[in-house]
Amino acid sequence: xxxxxxxxxxxxxxxxxxxxxxxxxxxxxxxxxxxxxxxxxxxxxxxxxxxxxxxxxxxxxxxxxxxxxxxxxxxxxxxxxxxxxxxxxxxxxxxxxxxxxxxxxxxxxxxxx
Amino acid sequence: xxxxxxxxxxxxxxxxxxxxxxxxxxxxxxxxxxxxxxxxxxxxxxxxxxxxxxxxxxxxxxxxxxxxxxxxxxxxxxxxxxxxxxxxxxxxxxxxxxxxxxxxxxxxxxxxxxxx
Numbered sequence: 001x002x003x004x005x006x007x008x009x010x011x012x013x014x015x016x017x018x019x020x021x022x023x024x025x026x027x028x029x030x031x032x033x034x035x036x037x038x039x040x041x042x043x044x045x046x047x048x049x050x051x052x053x054x055x056x057x058x059x060x061x062x063x064x065x066x067x068x069x070x071x072x073x074x075x076x077x078x079x080x081x082x083x084x085x086x087x088x089x090x091x092x093x094x095x096x097x098x099x100x101x102x103x104x105x106x107x108x109x110x111x112x113x
Numbered sequence: 114x115x116x117x118x119x120x121x122x123x124x125x126x127x128x129x130x131x132x133x134x135x136x137x138x139x140x141x142x143x144x145x146x147x148x149x150x151x152x153x154x155x156x157x158x159x160x161x162x163x164x165x166x167x168x169x170x171x172x173x174x175x176x177x178x179x180x181x182x183x184x185x186x187x188x189x190x191x192x193x194x195x196x197x198x199x200x201x202x203x204x205x206x207x208x209x210x211x212x213x214x215x216x217x218x219x220x221x222x223x224x225x226x227x228x229x
Contacts, residue, residue: 042222043203043205045219045220096169097143098144098162100146100161103155
């Protein structure tokens, strides 16, 4: 995760909004992704955004992209206890088939009732 | 919907032994990726295959090898296992969607390898 940085922890109360931030370094990234990982489980794709977009909304999730600052954020509205998990930001560097996603170190979201 | 299938779910090996992990991608997905995730770590990319050819290479040790077969399933072979190889190994698959390459990776539930 050396090219993608995230804050490590976020604690919110149930019903509040959560904002998870991510910065990336490679300006050639075309798509940026958010994945969720619950304990002992695999990575679940939440949403993604194309680099020529500023915002994408999907139900309770809003992704904001500031390409100039290479800053990506994920906002979760009305956060629930079931949202407690680790959230990973990821970037894809090239358009070639098979190019891997590079992940940040993940943000642990803790939701208290 | 069909997901990525990995086997085995758990594996315990001793140092210097070998292990083989298997991955069955989502139907019609032609690309597979292998990741290693240590405790409390982010997933580290190991290697990927597109249409049975190695496509991208990450931090895969020389002791590890992988291949993708004609039915698109993939196997990760690990030899001379070390204690530090204990981790969760994920396989992911994606379809090739052309350029720009928006092919989100769909992950399996992983194989937890413990080396004693």
